[in-house]
Amino acid sequence: MDDKRERGLVPTLSRLMGMRTTKLHTNEPFDIFCVVADDEKYFRKRVLDELDLIIKQRQDVRVGVAAAGSVEELFNLAFAGNAGLPATMLLLDLALEHQKSLWRIYTSDVMYWMRQLNVQFPITTTGRRVDKDILEQCFDHYNTDGNDVALVLRVAGFSGVIKILSNVGDSDSTLFKHRLHEIQELIPDLNIQTPIVDEVMRKQGFSGVNVIPYPTRPLLSADTSGTGKEKKKGEH
Secondary structure (H helix, E strand, O other), X not given: OHHHHOOOHHHHHHOOEEEEEOOOOOOOOOOEEEEEEOOOHHHHHHHHHHHHHHHHHOOOOXXXXXXXXXXXXXXXXXXXXXXXXXXXXXXXXXXXXXXXXXXXXOHHHHHHHHHHOOOOOOOEOOOOOOOHHHHHHHHOEOOOEHHHHHHHHHHOOOOOEEEEEEOOOOOOOHHHHHHHHXXXXXXXXXXXXXXXXXXXXXXXXXXXXXXOOOOOOOOOOOOOXXXXXXXXXXXX
């Protein structure tokens, strides 16, 4: 784990898997930047191929798609993959059961990744820092699924769309809601966007038609950050 903490954003982004885009140069942000995270290469490729087919039919919008092969790559892409801006949409597999070590969440790792972006983890309404031992109780997770990953992304301030891809439909959320309640009791001033997951989609027979929205408009403007901050009333 110590070795992982020494890796920053640039090395990770330089070895991205499966970057697919509608333009040759990626130094400018896309209108829509979508990240696919699936531990099974077969399904990951199917989702990426389906998105490619839709992108080719949509000349009205600039779309970038990238695949994350670990929770570290997912965080890097989610917060800085769109030419330094956050992704607009994440498609997360529900069951991250293959090569579990790549998807386990350690608070110390998340804190390190967010420090590279000059973002405090977690974001609190009071701006205070939360003790590391409390954070480890809340967020260290060794048998991670897509809901757990989505939760930590929201706590870190990700404000884009998060969709879960599942072969079994929507999972029983009772345990997850209970865990979230316990976290909020330990960190009452936690600033977290809800819903944590915007939609659960069937992975079997996945179609990208509903992923790239109509009518097309940029989901993320160039002056929007991924820290979950909202504009005050009266601001434009």
